[in-house]
Amino acid sequence: MYKAFLANPQPRERWVAENGKKRAICDPQWKPFYGSLAPKSQAYALHVARDLLNYLASAGYLKGNPLAFMALENGATEAARDQAARSGRRKALSRDDWAAIKETINQMPEGTAAQRFQKARARWVFGLLFATGARISDLRGTFGDLHADSVEGREVWIWSIQGKGGKFAQLPLPSPVVQEMRRVRRAMGIPALPLPGESTPLVPREAETNRNRPQTRQGLDRIIKGVLRAAADRLDGDGVPDQAERIRCASAHSLRHTAARDLLDSGAPMRVASELLRHADQRTTQGYTAPEVQQMLDALNRRSLHWD
Template sequence: MRPALPPPTSHALQPAPLETLVIPHKLDGSAGLNRASTGRAQIAANNDLDAIRAWLSRFVDTKTTFENYRKEAERLLLWSVVMLGKPLSSLTHEDCLRYQQFLADPQPAATWVAGRGRKHARSDARWRPFYGPLSPASQRQAIVILNALFSWLVQAGYLAGNPLSLSRQRAKQAAPRITRYLEPSVWQEVKDTIAAMPRDTDRATAHAVRVRWLFTLLYLGGLRIAEVGANTMGHFFVRRDADGAVRWWLTVHGKGGKERLVPATQEMMTELSRYRQHLGLSALPSSNEDAPLVLPIGATAANHGAQTCAPLTRAALHAIVKAVFTSAAARLRERDPSSAARAEMLEQASAHCKREFIRT
């Protein structure tokens, strides 16, 4: 059994939104213990707050993603300076373990949790970073986002290392050099490629919309290619949590008949609604729908009824994913010849690989 971590200590600084937060110089990270000391930084930030802003600036065009990422980065930064009295760029792996425990029960509640779980405007004095304890799924999502933040800051030359990267390994890696995931910058190249897909004809538009939804399932949902083809729209369902919040979930029937629940984030549901409305379907699915998660081109509510459409085969889905990776690699090589290694990673990417290859 893992020994209990010592309780954090409280400091005079109080939580505040990033846009109004003022951090004392000794806590701002300009001299953080995990700051990179070699190489040339790729961002101009000299303190943790500016470094976080640089990371968040990449997502300003996607409101939901920006707000979710800001929320998690904001919570960790505030916890670090308020509870630990240390810069975010001085956090250790042990600090991150302590933070994960904190997410399950943010205390003292008067400091961290909005009264009665109510959401107040960020300019309101009653604003707090939390609305209550985070569910296990929300805790995992927070750590995924923070891991992406730390990884990007290391890549940008701001941090020396990622304190979240020391997670327990289930099995010994046979070949540590092989990377089975896409770095944030490489994944951004994939997203940019999808956004740039042609829409000059109805069919091209339908294909671009479908590709965007397919990669949402692969990236946000962590589904495998076979799972995309084997599951239906009717597997989405809604449930009200104990705190009254309405949340969507996706039941995924996977390999060997195993079943698991995937939290359908607000971003995923927004993308689902976008895809369904393009097909002429209702924005949200009903529990009795047999429509595949990804439909063939031309399958619309008007001319096919969607319910009776056969799902795309694994080979067809695989071909779509490979085509996007290949196109993204070509764009990357053309724009930045020095990124040959990242382009090669995309060219070798296979939809048959585990979903960790898709996700960051």
Template sequence: MAKLKVGEACETKPLYEGLPAKFTQPRFVRTALHNPMNVLGVNDDIEAVGMWLRECGRNSPNTLQTYKREAEKLLVWASTVKGKGLGELTREDHLDFQEFLAAVPQDWIMARRFKRSNSGWRPFLSQPSASSIAHSVTILYGMMEYLTSSGWFLANPMPKPKSTIRKAWRPTRKALSRDLVQIMLDSTSEPQEGESPKDALTRMRDRWIVYFMVHMAPRVSETRSVGGSIRSEIVEGKTMWIWSLVGKGGREEELPVPAHVMSEFESFRLALGLPSLPGPNEEIPIFPSFKRMSKDGAYTDLSEQLTRNSIYKRITEHIAPRAKRLAEQRGVDASRLELVSPHWLRHTALTEILRRSGDLQVAKKLGRHRDINTTAGYTQTDLITLSNAMEE
């Protein structure tokens, strides 16, 4: 059986390739801590980490990427700061790493998102919050426990994360106002000067992306669905459209699709020259890539999906800046548009559904959360309602 490399598991560049010169390539070695009786059947640290990623991330690409990212931070730090490989880290080293996470040096943080091949790439996008650090430490402790229980390490040198008392809900307030959502939609509705047919279709796709995300509250990983995942069905005598998706942890879930969302979908499809509604076996993505489309809008294949990173870039580098310019023209504060991301649009959808329904359980169902406290953390309606009542 061929050994699984980290890069193969993640379908991205391996952890040990392509880092800017500032960072030392991670050391993957066997040390005295390694047990020759391990059950992983691997030869070195990188294969061991790859096996962990393969097992933990096999049901969720999102989990896979998150775990890879956290493992990489530790490995790059170990090689650059300590000059050590994973198996050479001591308990004190792991404590030092946690202190490092609490105050990441500025030169380890990207000014904006860069590709790995860019010299501006850094392991961090921002200073991690306390909750992010706790999440990172939990993931890495799980990795070290996995490598220990499987016999790769004789002992786990990493201190066990301390359990903390759950704090009261504090709204994250990442939702956009209705005015800003409308500005985002308006900015993608008007033809731009000198745009080609392909540019026009790209703009229409941008509008569809925003509309779908602010009404359906998908995780960005869930948007990689095909038209055939949206079907018509009669439920208790009512004809409705239902979106079947694969959610967090590989769970199969269903959401009703409102008529106004289907209307937007129809408009986008007709602009592409497709039937207004998807067929039951249709493989055309709901967010198709236009890589194979010519400037005049002609295409022979729409089967390729926009990647998660492409969706992120469309929102942050194209849609939001265009909306910001329109907001400034209208005299509207556009500062929040500088922070917008796919996750912000999910927050926006959950906040709006709670504002309309007044029912946290309804928002929980839309967000597909197991814990209602998670839903509460995405919304701010309770705070707004209390404020309005206190003003009366």
């Protein structure tokens, strides 16, 4: 029955977008389908459903998986991977969107010390998200997670991350991001470069009395969403409603998708991009040799934040 539904979702007025028009997921008129799914997309949906039921069965919520013995079409795994990649690319923002976000941040006021800190913090947060493809949870670390290393005779700042699923990774920071790190630390009135074992949060709180307390996930989301809303409002005022809606509906994870696409579009090898983004098929603990770090740094440095 579910397979037949995927091939022809009914009732169409409930499940299928009118005239196949794509809308943002936050739009009240959004629908999950734009028409009947292609065979590969049907296979992907069934593959996801079977994996979910398998988890529920193994966790004891179900006595068994009713789809366990369903034979999926050949190439279902490949279809699932292709669909996931295309989905991520669709969620990515364009370079024009990124330019609009940067312009909004650059227009933030700097009249007071608090305003200078807020602006520097926004540049630091969005620089990290766009340049490295970091997850929002990665930003809850401390400056003690950063250390300088020598790679082929050059000083490189390395970010050690305990990420999703407990996976450990070490990412090199490109030069523009290191500059933003210096900027935000100067705005905080602390040395431009981190000290070993420093406990200062990567993204400090607003009040100076709370600077040593890390942001909550909700606090980080407020910072990011605040900038995105401001960018969208500015675009609305400039008469660009479609771009405004896209940015207003974006999130920190949209910037991760954006980083993934931009890395590949900038010529980064697939293997290097996968390691930078810490995708699920990578080793649990990643110990990079100097050449690997250099390749990742070269891939990152081929791009620029272009703040000014």
